[in-house]
Amino acid sequence: MTVVQDPVAPDGVAGSGRFTVRLDNFEGPFDLLLQLISQHQMDVTDVALHRVTDEFITHLRLLGDSFDLDETTEFLVVAATLLDLKAARLLPSAEVENEEDLALLEARDLLFARLLQYRAYKQVAALFAELEAGALRRYPRSVAVEDRFADLLPEVMLGVDAARFAEIAAAVFRPKPPPSISLEHLHSSRVSVHEHAALLRAWLARQGEASFRVLVADCAHTGEIVARFLALLDLYREGVVLFDQTDPLGELFVRWTGGAGSGHPAPGDPSADEDYG
Amino acid sequence: MSDAAPDPDQRPGTPEPPAEGETLAPLSTDAELQGALEALLLVVDSPVGEDVLASALDQPMERVLETLQRLRADYTDEGRGMDLRRVGEGWRFYTRDVYAPFVERLLLDGQRAKLTRAALETLAVVAYRQPVTRSRVAAVRGVNVDGVMRTLLARGLVEEAGIDAETQGVLYRTTELFLERLGLSSLDDLPPIAPLLPDIDSIDDVPL
């Protein structure tokens, strides 16, 4: 796979179709996906999704320990869908064989739809930026009325109460930092994906199957939930767990396929459809 | 004399007669009406509607509107320094954009701050789906928008517009100031977003 080693490497395409990705700041999973797809100079198609799945996961993992974890839930939903699609080999061309495939196709369509929707608003935002830039070059006439008319002005109203006035003041005084992705207001404590993986490995090997909801029931904060999800992705990559999600965005079930004596990852076929109970 | 021309555009209620002793120019020629409009536009410090101008001039709104449009075209054709624009709720003088570098040299502070991408994207969603809840905007952008929305609210670029019956979430819409900021005269000036959107039945249940 065309794994990205360094997401901010200075050069663009490096030999033999292997991409080194250079990304602007991105906000949210759709933004990241669109940027990855455009890096490959592709349209938004399932082929494109296929090509960028690994890069997406890589970015997610790179961000995993330092990201604003409050905002990663959406990343995880998208990551899960991408991985499901890739694992089920519905990409790039889909042969619908059973209900599971159908559900995946729906999930894919939904992902496409949300991606295209986001892209539409992003294009509008670019238009807004242009309009604003134009408007900022036109200075409005805003001049006090001539002295001879000053007495004619009607009684002035502020149009706001004291509380609202204070809000306006706060908005004006608020420090204006240089533009950057909002990494600075990190407040979640660091969590170790590795530790959570070990925890899940032991637990799942014993229990066999559990819903994601159950697996994160004891998490104290969002960061731990994210860490646990990333850990699951690791386990998935190892081929020791399978995901099962009947409805898009519905309950996610995790099944252990790694055998009893964990610790030694069994490199199994991720799409194998074994039955564990 | 003067009130002889009945005017369908005028709001109900007769316009007030000119104040005692006041001599109003008749404004019978286009040049006079043009001059009077320029004088009014010179003293306003926010966009003013053609209805307000028409009422101050005691002229049919249609004639006022035509004159404003002709004035705008003339200014542009002649490369005048003033740019007459209809923005938000009305008309206002702006400096013509080609002269911006000179204006910025003269003014104390020159360039003004631009909106961030997060703010622009959030405004884009609000503009096209208003009234809309914060969580709906977050769903479209795939990120939390609480901070950005709060700031847009404090800046007067969006405002609250009631409560969503279904989710009990606060609804938001864009403001006049938003239109002014982008130099638009109304939301209708925005391009239709449908062509940009995927042709999938419904991504969610809110019509665009």
Next chain:
Amino acid sequence: MSDAAPDPDQRPGTPEPPAEGETLAPLSTDAELQGALEALLLVVDSPVGEDVLASALDQPMERVLETLQRLRADYTDEGRGMDLRRVGEGWRFYTRDVYAPFVERLLLDGQRAKLTRAALETLAVVAYRQPVTRSRVAAVRGVNVDGVMRTLLARGLVEEAGIDAETQGVLYRTTELFLERLGLSSLDDLPPIAPLLPDIDSIDDVPL
């Protein structure tokens, strides 16, 4: 030159050279120079000398003066609403006398009684930082506030409060009328803004 700077708060010295990469119109034709002068006159609040204008436009003062005089004559001949006059030490747009009655009617209309957003923001800075100079307010807001400040002065919401020892700029403070309009009995009743500050994200791209 430059001693005719229109106001004591304005930075002394010559206007800055155009920003890097900025393409200045050449102003080689009379129409271009005329347009550029109109743009400048549109945004200045107090009379501005031909030397300041010439320097902002990077043109010989004589040519600027000639153009101003021709502009004044043209406006008069055409009965334009703006009346370009040299008053005191400089040039400024005034409304032409014949249209004064219409201006009065517009102002009496009361439509403009509500403060604009820009005025509110400026007032907010004065209220929470008083006494404060105009240039300090401009620095906080990131835009020139000369016109808005004059409006607030004219409306009796702010007043002068001495001279800043350090910068020699005029200091401003809010008035009794301001408190009255806000329904407060003293400045101590202004809600504290510190609790409102920490949580707000920036929506501006440019650090100010």
